[in-house]
Amino acid sequence: MSTIRTLIVAVVLLCVTCVSVVQGKGDDFNSVVKMIEQFYGVKHEEIPFLAKAGMKVARTAARIKGGTARRIAEAGSIKLAVFENQDFNGEFIKFRNSLNGALNQTWQPLIQTLSATEEEQTYIFLREAGEKFNVLVVTIEPRDATVVQVNVSPKNLAILLKDPEGTGKAITEEATIIDQE
Amino acid sequence: MKSLFQTKLGALLTAALFVTISAVTANAQEPSRLQLSSLDHLAAKASQSVDVNIDERLMRLASKAFSDTDAEEREIKKVIAGVKGIYVKVFEFEAEGQYSSADMETIRTQLRGPGWTRLVNVTSKKEGNLEVYLLMNGDMVNGLAVVASDVKELVIVNIVGPVDLDKLAKLEGQLGIPELGIESNKKKNDDEK
Secondary structure (H helix, E strand, O other): OOOHHHHHHHHHHHHHHHHHHHHHHHHHHHHHHHHHHHOOOOOOOOOHHHHHHHHHOOOOOOOOOOOOOOOOOOOOOOOEEEEEOEEEEOOOHHHHHHHHHHHHOOOOEEEEEOOOHHHHHHEEEEEEEOOOOEEEEEEOOOOOOEEEEEEEEEHHHHHHHOHHHHHHHHHHHHHHHHHOO | OOOHHHHEEEHHHHHHHHHHHHHHHHHHHHHOOOOOOOHHHHHHHEEEEEEEOOOOOHHHHHHHHHHOOHHHHHHHHHHOOOOOEEEEEEEEOOOOOOOHHHHOOOOHHOOOOOOOOEEEOOEEOOOOOOEEEEEEEOOOEEEEEEEEEEOEEEEEEEEEOOOOOOHHHHHHHOOOOOOEEEEHHHHHHHHHH
8 A cells, every 4th residue: 555655646746846847937938038137147128119119110121031021920929028238248158058958848949059250149949839839039149139939820930940040030120120019 | 466556557657657768768769860969169169150950849840830832841841751850060160270180070980880871972062071971771761961071161960860862952051951062973973964
């Protein structure tokens, strides 16, 4: 009887551990924003809706390989954190390892680009979300950074997979240029 | 005497353990998957580096995402059918000699393993050295590796699963695979006839 009890306790403990890991990773967007703040000693800004609309005219339209400007993110799905005019000094390899470590339970790293000359880092992660897909794009530049999470349809996932780098940039531009509906 | 409940619970736990161990070791057992993490340190020296990871789960998503109605996507879908992973590392350097022969050896050692064959009749339109390897299992191709190196550039492409040079050529510029300019000399000779 004691064997059964031990086994049941072990199974329950295993289940509780798994659930808590999943729950802990539930709000990865905020975790990543906090991680950037702690790693680089910076603070993200809340962007007023009108300011965001104003940014629309300042930038070019989304650039997607082989096509014209188009929306990638599902309407209303954009989560955005912007860091402006702050210093992002730090070892990018160390940052990359921390970011991957923080997200590897629930997200799949798709593409990671580092440019030492431009001091620019881009990370794109993916995960399934029912019929749709979540895409998380982290961009770090010497003085600015953005974290964008969007939902995309299978059709737009195909566009992302065909040209991960270009589409990742387009998602970030779209989130910072186009006002959320 | 053990009750039916005990027996079932034991069997269930054994099955769960087996599934977990299988999942953990599946990756390690895939012989065509190269371990490329030994090159990660080069990112710190590189002016540009790109790391693409499309594992089996993402490949399944990709197959679902690509449409059958769009001609280009239909073609990609056909090419990647059965492919279990695409892994790419690209390093571009400003100065020469930033990667060592020891770095290359960590990859070549794996490509000298059982089943891997280097194709000799392959060149690239681009400058530099190009090595293409296939992992054969009888007549079946189970994986492909490309090592393209120049004094200021190092590119590794590893495709896990059934793939050949024609398929690779179709994937150049897609799914994070760079343009390698690969040409099969055999095919070129055939075309010249």
